[in-house]
Amino acid sequence: xxxxxxxxxxxxxxxxxxxxxxxxxxxxxxxxxxxxxxxxxxxxxxxxxxxxxxxxxxxxxxxxxxxxxxxxxxxxxxxxxxxxxxxxxxxxxxxxxxxxxxxxxxxxxxxxxxxxxxxxxxxxxxxxxxxxxxxxxxxxxxxxxxxxxxxxxxxxxxxxxxxxxxxxxxxxxxxxxxxxxxxxxxxxxxxxxxxxxxxxxxxxxxxxxxxxxxxxxxxxxxxxxxxxxxxxxxxxxxxxxxxxxxxxxxxxxxxxxxxx
Numbered sequence: 001x002x003x004x005x006x007x008x009x010x011x012x013x014x015x016x017x018x019x020x021x022x023x024x025x026x027x028x029x030x031x032x033x034x035x036x037x038x039x040x041x042x043x044x045x046x047x048x049x050x051x052x053x054x055x056x057x058x059x060x061x062x063x064x065x066x067x068x069x070x071x072x073x074x075x076x077x078x079x080x081x082x083x084x085x086x087x088x089x090x091x092x093x094x095x096x097x098x099x100x101x102x103x104x105x106x107x108x109x110x111x112x113x114x115x116x117x118x119x120x121x122x123x124x125x126x127x128x129x130x131x132x133x134x135x136x137x138x139x140x141x142x143x144x145x146x147x148x149x150x151x152x153x154x155x156x157x158x159x160x161x162x163x164x165x166x167x168x169x170x171x172x173x174x175x176x177x178x179x180x181x182x183x184x185x186x187x188x189x190x191x192x193x194x195x196x197x198x199x200x201x202x203x204x205x206x207x208x209x210x211x212x213x214x215x216x217x218x219x220x221x222x223x224x225x226x227x228x229x230x231x232x233x234x235x236x237x238x239x240x241x242x243x244x245x246x247x248x249x250x251x252x253x254x255x256x257x258x259x260x
Contacts, residue, residue: 032058032093035065039085040078046086049074050113052103053120057091061221072231073238080239096123097134100141115242116150121157121185125178134181135188142192151241154189155234156182159200195241202233
């Protein structure tokens with residue numbers, strides 16, 4: 001009886017995953033808009049900002065380059081520090097955490113970012129990648145970035161429970177798994193010396209309560225407003241990370257993870 005019930009449960013989830021894929025589709029295509037440039041170039045003294053990860057990090061869903069996550073963070077940094085910001089986006093739509101190594105491999109050997117932001121994890125959840133495997137890739141990426149002299153900020157996996165196009169109980173399962181991954185990411189990233197932003201906590205509620213405004217037309221990726229809210233939530237930690245470069249992390253950061 002137990003095996004039969006388990007098999008039936010898996011079949012329900014499989015069918016619901018197919019429904020979700022049909023509902024979401026790919027109206028945005030698979031390529032995010034190119035936002036790489038020097039932002040606020042008149043400020044001078046450029047700071048190098050690198051963004052890695054998945055489609056959220058790449059900015060899929062933004063219709064203008066200034067609305068991508070990377071551009072939003074770059075503009076915020078430039079305004080606060082009164083320095084221009086050279087944005088380089090290595091993030092690739094559809095990436096799992098295992099792709100971080102390749103994104104780093106694709107950078108010129110001479111490139112040394114001042115600040116790196118990583119947002120990844122949603123595809124690991126939907127593709128059922130083991131948490132230990134996902135966080136191992138993330139931790140290694142953080143360590144590689146720090147070896148290049150960058151301060152690193154990790155935005156943990158968003159709460160997939162906000163995806164209304166995904167039927168229940170699959171949505172509830174996605175929410176639980178994404179939160180489990182986010183917790184493990186936070187611990188691993190902090191252990192490797194990164195600063196952590198728990199996206200499900202600091203921006204997730206906006207996506208849950210205002211989905212029509214926060215999601216783009218595919219109801220899966222953020223809209224311009226969604227990216228604005230996300231960047232606003234991430235920016236204080238990015239600023240703190242940059243301003244604390246060369247200084248050991250505080251014993252506990254604002255999101256409750258122990259630093260080294």
